[in-house]
Amino acid sequence: MKEKIVPLTLLFSIVFNLIACVQSEMSWTNKENSPQPLRQVVGLPNIAVGNLNPAARSPGLEVLCISFYDVPGGYCHYFAPGAPYSVLPRSKNLTRSGGE
Amino acid sequence: MKGRHMNLLSYALNCIYRYKVRTVVILVCLVTSAAVFSSVAFLKDGLVKEGELSLKYAPDITVQQIWAGRPTLIETSYVGYIQEMAGTISVIPRIWGYANVGNILLVIMGIDIDNMFFDPKETFPMEEGSFLSPETPNSVVLGKAVADILGVRVGNTLTILTESVTPIQYQVVGIFNSEANIYNADMILMNIDDARLFFEIPENLATDIAVYVWDPQLVNNVARDIGELQNLRVVTKDIILKAQETTYGARSGFFSVLWYIVLISVAITAFNQTVVVGHESKFEVGLLKALGFSTSDIIEIRLMESAILGVIAGSFGITFGIIYDRVFNAPIFRDFMLGWVTLYPNFTLPIHISASTIFLIYVITILPLLFATVIPSWINATVDPDIAMRGARA
Secondary structure (H helix, E strand, O other): OOOHHHHHHHHHHHHHHHHHHHHHHHHHHHHHHHHHHHHHHHOOOOHHHHOOOOHHHHOOOOHHHOOOOOOOOOOOHHHHHOOOOOOOOOOOOOOOOOOO | HHHHHHHHHHHHHHHHOOOOOHHHHHHHHHHHHHHHHHHHHHHHHHHHHHHHHHHHHHOOEEEEEEOOOOEEEEEEEEEHHHOOOOOOOEEEEOEEEEEEOOEEEEEEEEOOOOHHHHHHHOOEEEEOOOOOOOOOOOOOOOEEEHHHHHHOOOOOOEEEEEOOOOEEEEEEEEOOOOOOOHHHHHHEEHHHHHHHHOOOOOEEEOEEEEEEEEOOOHHHHHHHHHHHHOEEEEEEEEHHHHHHHHHHHHHHHHHHHHHHHHHHHHHHHHHHHHHHHHHOOOOHHOOOOOOOOOHHHHHHHOOOOOOOHHHHHHHHHHHHHHHHHHHHOOOOOOHHHHHHHHHOOOOOOOOOHHHHHHHHHHHHHHHHHHHHHHHHHHHHOOOOHHHHHOOOOO
C-alpha cells in the first residue's frame, strides 16, 4: 500500500492538471464567443498596460522610469515597457541643410 | 522485448524508493521551480488573453493629443477632420480618467448613451438595478467588486471628491457583473456629461478620440493620415496588443531568468546526487553486469529514473502552480505582473492554463534532468563488474 501512494498521487495530479487545462480552455472559448457589451462600450484595453498612469506600472525595472516620471530625462510617456507606442512613420518633421 | 523494458522500469522505480535522499532532494528543488514557472506562465497567458479580448472590441485607432511631448486633453475639433477621412465609420470623443476613491484607484468612464451600438438595457450584464439613462443625471453604475469594496448598494448615494476637492453626489442606479473581472473591480460608469463635470473637462476637449474604420486593412492608412495632423499621437489596436504582449512577456521574463537559475541549480544537484549515489551503487552495478545486464540497460534504468522524477516534479509543480494562482490569487507574482497593485482593488486574476504551456513545463522539467544524469550514469555503467564490486567493497 505504501508503495502505491506516490503513483496514486501522481495520477491524481495529472488528472487534476488535465481537468484544469480543459476547464480553462473551455471557459476562454466561451468568453471569446459570448457577447461582451461592457468591453464594447468601454473600449479600453486591459488596465495595467493600456494607460499611462504611473500607478499602473510595474515595480522592478520600471521603478526607475517612475522615479524619473515627470522630469527632463524621464521620457516615460514614450516608454510602454519595451514597445514603442508610435511605430507609424512620422514624416516631414526634420529637414537638414548645409554640410555634405 | 517489451517485457524487458517493463522489468527495467520496475527496477528503476525500486531505485527511486531505495535512494530516498537523492529522490527527495531532486523532487523538492524541481517541484519548487516548476511551480514558480507554471504559476507565472499561467498568469501571463491569462493577462495577455484578457487584453486580447478587450482589444477585440477596442476602437481601431485611438488618437491622443501631445503637448510638449506629453499626452494631454484632445480638442474635439479634430473629430470633424477625422470623420472626413476616407475609410472611417465612426469617430467618438471619449471622456475617461482615474480617480482615487478611498485608497483605491478607480477608472471613471463617461458613457454617451445616445450614441451606443446596442441597447444596454437588454444586453448589459446587470447584477442589480438598471443601466444609466439620459433622464437621470448624477447617476452611476458600478462594478460588483467596486460596490462590495465601497459597501454601497443600488439606491445608495455615493459622494466622490473631484481633483479640485469638490464633493459630488451620485445615485447608484445599478451594479454590473461582467466576464472581465478587472472591470468589475475598478470601474464606475456615468453619463458622459457627468464625467465631463467630474473631471472638469471643458466642452471643446475630450480625453481621447476613438476612431472606427470600415476595413481592418485600411487602419494603417487612416492612422497615417491622422498622424499628418499636428500634435497628435496615433495608437492602433495592433500597437496596443504588441505593447501588452511585450510588457507581460518582459515581466514574466524576469521570473523566467530567476527560474533558469533555479533550474541550473537543480540540474547541478541532480548531477551531484547521481555521482554520489553512483558511487554507492557501484557494487549494485557490478552485480547487475555480472548477472547479464548490459551497459545500455543500466543507462536506460538511470534515464527512466530521471524521466519518472521529472514527470512527478512537473505534474506536482503544475498542480501547485494552479492552486497558487486559483486558490490564493497568486500573491507576490500578481504584484509584479500587474503593477503597483496596492492601489488596485482585489479581483480574481485571469488565468489561462493552456495545453502548450503544460507541455512546455513537462519538457523543461524532464530534459535538464536527463542531461544531468546521463553522463554520471554512463561513467558508472561502463566500469568492469569485477572492479566495480571490489572497488565498492574497498
